[in-house]
Amino acid sequence: MVGIDIEGLATVYPNGVRAVDGLDLSVADGEFFALLGPSGCGKTTLLRTIAGLEPASEGTVRIDSADVTRLEPGKRGVAMVFQDYALFPHMTVSENITYPLKVRRVAPATRTAVAERTSGELSLQGLLERRPGQLSGGQQQRVALARAIASKGKVLLLDEPLSNLDARLRLEARTFLKKLQKDLGITTVFVTHDQAEALALADRIAVMQSGKLRQLGSPREVFARPANTFVANFIGSTPMNLLTGTVASGGSVSIAGGSLPAATGSVPVGAEVTVGVRPEYLTLSIGDVSGPSIRGSVVVAENLGTQSLVSVECDGTLIGVTVPEEHEPDPGATVVLTASESRVLLYDKESGELLA
Numbered sequence: 190m191v192g193i194d195i196e197g198l199a200t201v202y203p204n205g206v207r208a209v210d211g212l213d214l215s216v217a218d219g220e221f222f223a224l225l226g227p228s229g230c231g232k233t234t235l236l237r238t239i240a241g242l243e244p245a246s247e248g249t250v251r252i253d254s255a256d257v258t259r260l261e262p263g264k265r266g267v268a269m270v271f272q273d274y275a276l277f278p279h280m281t282v283s284e285n286i287t288y289p290l291k292v293r294r295v296a297p298a299t300r301t302a303v304a305e306r307t308s309g310e311l312s313l314q315g316l317l318e319r320r321p322g323q324l325s326g327g328q329q330q331r332v333a334l335a336r337a338i339a340s341k342g343k344v345l346l347l348d349e350p351l352s353n354l355d356a357r358l359r360l361e362a363r364t365f366l367k368k369l370q371k372d373l374g375i376t377t378v379f380v381t382h383d384q385a386e387a388l389a390l391a392d393r394i395a396v397m398q399s400g401k402l403r404q405l406g407s408p409r410e411v412f413a414r415p416a417n418t419f420v421a422n423f424i425g426s427t428p429m430n431l432l433t434g435t436v437a438s439g440g441s442v443s444i445a446g447g448s449l450p451a452a453t454g455s456v457p458v459g460a461e462v463t464v465g466v467r468p469e470y471l472t473l474s475i476g477d478v479s480g481p482s483i484r485g486s487v488v489v490a491e492n493l494g495t496q497s498l499v500s501v502e503c504d505g506t507l508i509g510v511t512v513p514e515e516h517e518p519d520p521g522a523t524v525v526l527t528a529s530e531s532r533v534l535l536y537d538k539e540s541g542e543l544l545a
């Protein structure tokens with residue numbers, strides 16, 4: 190079982206920046222784990238601290254149950270792929286892939302066998318004698334992955350593995366990476382600032398802000414039930430509606446233009462809250478509906494492909510709702526929005542933490 194256990198970890202740079210600020214998390218054996226957050230939140234620093242490339246200032250890192258906090262990178266059993274791939278330009282693909290084995294004085298015949306096997310796994314057959322400059326971005330990325338895998342690390346650490354690829358290649362590489370990780374079953378931590386990439390690839394996601402963990406959960410959990418308004422804002426290709434509301438009686442919450450059903454739990458009637466509801470979870474109708482609803486008029490509709498994002502003005506507040514493209518209402522139309530109770534989340538107005 191090769192897991193990673195991080196306890197009370199802090200990484201403080203000499204200039205005093207606490208890039209990682211008291212983190213606890215565990216990555217399970219064989220898990221594909223994403224570190225996600227905006228630029229500067231500390232995700233690269235965390236990855237580099239796991240790798241041993243930055244010293245931990247506080248706390249511990251355990252890999253495969255062994256405390257590696259003070260071990261040098263080469264002794265931790267990790268293989269890292271850097272954002273720019275860090276391939277050696279003067280070496281062939283084969284030499285690049287087997288470089289870590291050469292350093293360990295593995296015999297040339299074994300190295301050749303490893304290069305051949307790994308290039309097969311990573312669809313690099315026929316390219317072994319080329320140099321990195323003669324490869325496409327996607328091929329270079331696969332060489333970097335091949336080198337990491339050939340090094341037989343117990344865990345794979347990937348820093349923004351797809352960010353240097355263009356949009357089409359990135360999708361292809363994403364599918365490839367997910368399949369490879371599952372086939373190899375190697376515990377993998379990858380850093381990304383792209384929430385769509387994290388949702389698509391990861392078994393679980395750690396969302397970070399200012400060196401701290403803001404939520405840890407499956408893609409489904411962080412999308413459907415963000416633990417706070419920071420995560421609510423950060424996750425999702427269309428932003429979550431975050432609206433000012435007041436808890437009303439009978440399991441509903443009043444907001445601009447009407448009300449929505451909500452499981453108010455222990456939040457008292459009359460409490461002012463921030464109401465979170467995703468555009469995907471609102472239903473748009475023309476004409477009356479039964480139960481709590483919001484009424485407004487369509488301002489604009491944006492085409493998202495098969496869906497349209499419709500902006501509805503409700504008593505001076507804009508609310509986004511996605512509808513199938515063929516049901517896009519005309520600007521100016523009066524519409525009614527509803528949602529099921531489980532999709533309406535209540536956040537503390539001050540702290541932004543999920544209440545119910």
Ligand code: ATP
Pocket residue numbers: 202203204206207208226227228229230231232233234235382
């Ligand atoms: P990005 O997505 O932009 O790479 P990140 O989430 O990976 O960002 P880090 O690169 O880990 O963030 O940086 C976290 C914080 O630490 C930032 O405030 C950054 O300015 C600071 N930082 C990073 N490297 C150093 C360094 N070598 N010395 C001092 N401060 C640093």
